[in-house]
Amino acid sequence: MPRAAFFTALMALAATAAPGAHAASSDADTAMLALAQRHGCTACHQVEPGGQASDGLAPLGPAWRDVSLKYTGERSVEDRLVATVLGGSRPHLSHWKGERSGASMPAQQPSISPEDARALVRWILALGPRP
Ligand code: HEC
Secondary structure (H helix, E strand, O other): OOHHHHHHHHHHHHHHHOOHHHHHHHHHHHHHHHHHHHOOHHHOOOOOOOOOOOOOOOOOOOOHHHHHHHHOOOOOHHHHHHHHHHHOOOOOOOOOOOOOOOOOOOOOOOOOOHHHHHHHHHHHHOOOOOO
C-alpha cells in the first residue's frame, strides 16, 4: 500500500473509533471554547475553578462551572447574564463578592454580537456539575 493511502486508511479508522454521543458534546465544547477565546473571555475566565491565569494569579472572573452552579434553576437568568456580558457588570453590585477580586466585568459589546453572547451564556449555564 502506498504511504499516503495507508495514512488515509489509518485516519478513517481513528474517526470511526470515536464514540458518537461523547464526541458530539466535546465538539460543542471545543467550538464554544474557541468562540470564548476569540472574544477574549478566556483572559479572565476558565471553565474549571481553581485555575491560574497566564500570569500565575487567580483568574479575574469566576470559573464558568461556578457560574453555572450558582444560577441553576433561576428564572430569566439567561437574559440577565447576556445583558451582563454585553453591557458589563455593575462595579458596586458584584455577584462574586468575597470570591473574586471585586473587579467588575467590562462591557464586551460591540466586540461580541448579541447572538454570540447568548450562545456562550447558554453553554455556560448548561455546564452543570463537574462530570
Ligand atoms: C477583563 C476581564 C473579563 C473579561 C474579558 C470577561 N469577563 Fe466575564 N466576568 C469578569 C468578572 C470580574 C466577573 C464578575 C462580575 C461580578 O463580580 O459580578 C465576570 C462575570 C461573568 C459572568 C457571571 C455574571 C454574574 O452576574 O454572575 C459571566 C456569565 C461572564 N462573566 C461571561 C463572560 C463572557 C462570555 C466573556 C467574553 C465575551 C467574558 N465574561 C469576558 C471579568 C471578565
